[in-house]
Amino acid sequence: MTRQQVLPDSRVAGSDAQPSRLLSIEEACARATSLTKPITRTESVPLAAGVGRVLAEPLEARVAIPPFTQSAMDGYALAGGDGLAAGTELAVTERLPAGRRGRALREGAAARIFTGALLPDGADAVAMQEHVARAGDKIVLARAVRAGDNVRPRGEDIDPPERLLDRGERLDARHIGLIAGQGYGHVTAVARPRIAVVSTGSELRQPGQPLDAATIYDSNRAMLLALISAGGLDVRDGGWIADDADAIAARLRELAGECDLVVTSGGASVGGEDHAAAAVERAGGHAETLAMAVKPGKFTVVGRIAACAYLGLPGNPVASLVSWLLLGQAMVCALTGAPQRRPAGYPLSSLSRFQHRTGRTEFVPARLIEQGYGRIGIEILGRGGSARLRPLALADGLAEIAAERADIEPGDQMLFHPFRTII
Numbered sequence: 468m469t470r471q472q473v474l475p476d477s478r479v480a481g482s483d484a485q486p487s488r489l490l491s492i493e494e495a496c497a498r499a500t501s502l503t504k505p506i507t508r509t510e511s512v513p514l515a516a517g518v519g520r521v522l523a524e525p526l527e528a529r530v531a532i533p534p535f536t537q538s539a540m541d542g543y544a545l546a547g548g549d550g551l552a553a554g555t556e557l558a559v560t561e562r563l564p565a566g567r568r569g570r571a572l573r574e575g576a577a578a579r580i581f582t583g584a585l586l587p588d589g590a591d592a593v594a595m596q597e598h599v600a601r602a603g604d605k606i607v608l609a610r611a612v613r614a615g616d617n618v619r620p621r622g623e624d625i626d627p628p629e630r631l632l633d634r635g636e637r638l639d640a641r642h643i644g645l646i647a648g649q650g651y652g653h654v655t656a657v658a659r660p661r662i663a664v665v666s667t668g669s670e671l672r673q674p675g676q677p678l679d680a681a682t683i684y685d686s687n688r689a690m691l692l693a694l695i696s697a698g699g700l701d702v703r704d705g706g707w708i709a710d711d712a713d714a715i716a717a718r719l720r721e722l723a724g725e726c727d728l729v730v731t732s733g734g735a736s737v738g739g740e741d742h743a744a745a746a747v748e749r750a751g752g753h754a755e756t757l758a759m760a761v762k763p764g765k766f767t768v769v770g771r772i773a774a775c776a777y778l779g780l781p782g783n784p785v786a787s788l789v790s791w792l793l794l795g796q797a798m799v800c801a802l803t804g805a806p807q808r809r810p811a812g813y814p815l816s817s818l819s820r821f822q823h824r825t826g827r828t829e830f831v832p833a834r835l836i837e838q839g840y841g842r843i844g845i846e847i848l849g850r851g852g853s854a855r856l857r858p859l860a861l862a863d864g865l866a867e868i869a870a871e872r873a874d875i876e877p878g879d880q881m882l883f884h885p886f887r888t889i890i
């Protein structure tokens with residue numbers, strides 16, 4: 468198969484060449500996801516293990532919520548009709564905790580009732596106990612009450628037939644509660660994408676190995692494994708390989724047979740020692756080097772080896788993280804059928820001055836600073852740099868500076884992506 472570099476106007480022929488137009492984030496995502504084959508395997512998953520899973524079929528409502536008209540308060544169920552005036556006296560004939568079915572209410576009577584209890588026949592309202600004076604078996608209303616007061620009508624939240632969740636919904640605790648309320652103990656989910664992470668680079672050393680001249684410890688594999696497993700995916704450690712296209716190809720071939728997506732870090736750009744694309748081809752696959760208008764993370768390799776998608780991330784750790792967030796997450800959505808939405812970010816004012824050359828969208832580590840009166844600004848942490856993980860570890864999120872923007876001055880608006888919502 469041929470190696471192709473996706474550069475709309477010109478090709479990167481070698482490490483000295485520069486493409487005349489870089490791909491936008493959207494164009495690069497479209498290339499990456501076009502090489503990704505959706506997973507068709509599904510499985511029944513116990514609800515308790517459903518967080519992070521993607522629904523394989525839509526969820527239709529089968530139970531009305533609430534399933535019966537119920538009291539919203541602790542108080543007294545009564546027939547409010549067009550309105551009972553303050554001072555009305557009623558006889559208390561029953562006591563109805565939640566879970567009990569009472570008898571029909573007689574005229575002039577009220578039932579002691581508690582939150583969530585079935586409203587007895589003949590009742591259409593509840594007087595809160597705080598608004599009632601009780602004397603023995605009688606109550607006197609302290610406030611007027613009319614039909615509908617403090618009552619939750621049957622089906623007010625969910626009224627079947629209704630679609631509750633679409634196929635492709637990625638479940639979190641809110642969805643689990645909604646599904647449990649329908650009486651389901653399991654959901655049909657898309658099988659978890661099997662993703663392998665491999666780091667490449669002859670300079671890399673692993674824990675326990677000494678660092679000699681010209682070597683560094685491998686941060687990316689551990690970081691990517693952590694990032695991917697936190698997303699509820701079936702991630703496996705594909706190990707570390709030196710800069711040798713044949714050795715990388717052999718590992719890719721092996722992992723492609725058992726995974727839906729193989730991710731490598733390192734060797735993604737266009738230098739003579741950058742083997743990612745060549746290794747994919749030697750493994751019998753197809754690879755494209757993408758040059759994206761993003762900083763960090765300009766070069767990535769996307770491809771396919773048989774049925775398995777491939778993503779080659781840049782070696783610099785911050786570039787690797789940013790490229791995973793942009794392209795890797797889009798590929799995971801394409802695998803599971805979840806909608807691909809790049810987080811919109813929140814516009815906030817910068818407290819910092821920052822030099823930005825137009826042409827590439829830049830992501831920089833930034834911290835939220837409270838400024839009193841509910842105002843928040845963002846401080847950019849240093850010059851960033853795609854090899855520096857430390858500012859990233861001190862940051863609250865990434866600030867996004869659009870490609871067409873010139874230098875940032877204090878007071879300028881930027882988009883802020885909190886780590887809480889993106890990693």
Ligand SMILES: Nc1nc2c(c(=O)[nH]1)N[C@H]1C(S)=C(S)[C@@H](COP(=O)(O)OP(=O)(O)OC[C@H]3O[C@@H](n4cnc5c(N)ncnc54)[C@H](O)[C@@H]3O)O[C@H]1N2
Nearest residue numbers: 482666668685686687688733734735736741781782783786
């Ligand atoms: N002539 C050019 N050279 C470079 C360009 C360019 O446009 N023209 N871009 C630079 C940028 S920016 C990046 S990012 C890198 C991307 O290069 P590669 O993806 O080929 O990555 P490597 O060359 O293998 O490594 C880059 C850097 O990252 C370190 N690294 C690699 N793997 C790890 C790891 N697992 N843990 C920690 N650090 C890692 C590696 O030692 C290098 O320092 O290309 C630039 N060059």
Ligand code: MOO
Nearest residue numbers: 763764765786853
């Ligand atoms: O473009 Mo590099 O990928 O800035 O870090």
